[in-house]
Amino acid sequence: MATGLRDVLPEVPGLAEHWGRGVVHCPYCHGWEVRDEPIGVLAVGPASVHHALLFRQLTDDLVYFTRGTELDEDTRTRLGARDIRVVDTPVDEVVKADDGGVAGVRLADGRLVSRRVLAVATTMRARTEGLDGLGLAMEDLPHGMGRRFVSGMAGATDVPGVWVAGNATDLTAQVGASAAAGALAGSHINALLAAADTEAALAAAENRDSRV
Incomplete structure (x- = not known):
């Protein structure tokens, strides 16, 4: 099962x-495309500070809301040492530019802070549509990071016959890691099927021998 996740x-x-x-x-994922643009980080919690320091490597013009x-x-x-401007005034809305992109953010006091890119840490939640009846265990990760399916080695779950791979269980996995996880789960499933085929063949042979 590789249902992916939804960014909230x-x-x-x-x-x-x-x-x-x-x-x-x-x-x-997006750094190269947004490099050298005026970027604003919309904070959601303590992890956003780390987020800001990472995006600061991509631009000299960064504002932390x-x-x-x-x-x-x-x-x-620390933020000041990296020339990151901090804005404490609440953000009211994201303003659209004439070209359809981001023009900036409107603050509660009416000011517009011009930005072309906004960076925000999302809450990542494994997609569960249609899977409720399986009874798969889920867990919430610390600091509001998100919610994932619990899995063990090679994506095995506590439900017989069900494996999970990719962002459904590893919320930060990129495409390569997700594909590798799917391949690993597939190899383990195949090994179990091969063992089951062998056990079935042995049982059939023993049944034939008992009738001779």
């Missing part, structure tokens, strides 16, 4: 409209 965005008006284009979440999250003085000093 924070509820900011206008944000979802630009998802996958002017709104991105991963510097390793705290959105009500706490920043201690040490963290503010």
Whole structure:
């Protein structure tokens, strides 16, 4: 089973409209495309600080919007050392540019902070549609990172005959890792089927011998 995941965005008006284009979440997936652009990081929690430091490697123009999250003085000093501007005023909406892209964010005090790209850490949730009846175990990961199917070696689950692979169980796996996980699960499934075929053949042979 490789159902993938769904990225859940924070509820900011206008944000979802630009998802996958002017709104991105991963510097390793989208970094090359957004390099050297004015980028804004919409904070969702402590992990967003790390997010900002990663995106700072891609641009000299980065603004960190705290959105009500706490920043201690040490963290503010670290961001300042990297020339990352911190904005504490709440974000009201994402503003669309005339070309259809992101123009920036409108703050609660009416100011528009111009940005061409917004980076935001999503909550990643394994897709479960149609799978509720299987009774597969799930777990919530720390810091609101997301929710995944629990799996063991090669994607095995506690439900006989069900394996999971890719983002359904490893929320941060990229395409290569997900494909490799599927191949590994497939090889283990095939090995079990080969063993089952052998056991069935042995049982059939013993049954024939008992009738001779």
